[in-house]
Amino acid sequence: MFEASIDRGLSKPALYGALSKSLESLLEGETDALANLANASGLLAETLERVNWCGFYLLRGGELVLGPFQGRPACVRIALGKGVCGTAAQKRESLVVPDVNAFPGHIACDAASRSEIVIPIVAGGALFGVLDVDSPEPGRFDDEDRSGLEHYVRVLTPRVAWEQLGCG
Numbered sequence: 287m288f289e290a291s292i293d294r295g296l297s298k299p300a301l302y303g304a305l306s307k308s309l310e311s312l313l314e315g316e317t318d319a320l321a322n323l324a325n326a327s328g329l330l331a332e333t334l335e336r337v338n339w340c341g342f343y344l345l346r347g348g349e350l351v352l353g354p355f356q357g358r359p360a361c362v363r364i365a366l367g368k369g370v371c372g373t374a375a376q377k378r379e380s381l382v383v384p385d386v387n388a389f390p391g392h393i394a395c396d397a398a399s400r401s402e403i404v405i406p407i408v409a410g411g412a413l414f415g416v417l418d419v420d421s422p423e424p425g426r427f428d429d430e431d432r433s434g435l436e437h438y439v440r441v442l443t444p445r446v447a448w449e450q451l452g453c454g
């Protein structure tokens with residue numbers, strides 16, 4: 287049984303450091319891409335507070351397609367350049383959106399979501415998808431969340447065999 291046992295009282299940088307370490311041990315020795323993404327979303331959902339959705343959209347056939355996630359059922363396909371996910375993917379830039387209602391073209395999947403952060407997954411010049419995290423609290427994510435989740439994605443990316451998922 288996996289025990290994350292991350293102290294939620296840690297500062298954000300320490301919390302994300304512990305999360306990335308935890309991710310390393312969770313994925314160690316496992317080569318199944320789907321299982322690893324599923325566990326990577328589970329670990330975030332288990333650890334991050336005030337989050338109602340977290341998971342992956344994968345670049346397949348030129349569009350983002352829903353991947354492993356935790357939360358309410360979500361829209362399946364997002365075109366590059368559309369919504370927060372498609373915009374972050376197209377720009378290959380992390381996006382922190384303090385108020386989703388103020389983001390032109392935001393795609394509402396869970397009406398409870400008020401703020402959102404999206405981190406693109408890029409390696410060796412190829413885009414594989416995005417990590418998307420939503421919160422019911424406005425302004426939930428800041429620069430420390432961005433840098434912590436970017437690190438989480440950097441730890442994750444080389445540990446996932448993206449070709450198994452038809453990504454890129």
Ligand code: SME
Pocket residue numbers: 339360361364368369370371372391392393394395396399402418420
């Ligand atoms: N809000 C996202 C869509 C995905 S859901 O939040 C799960 C967007 O605007 O791209």
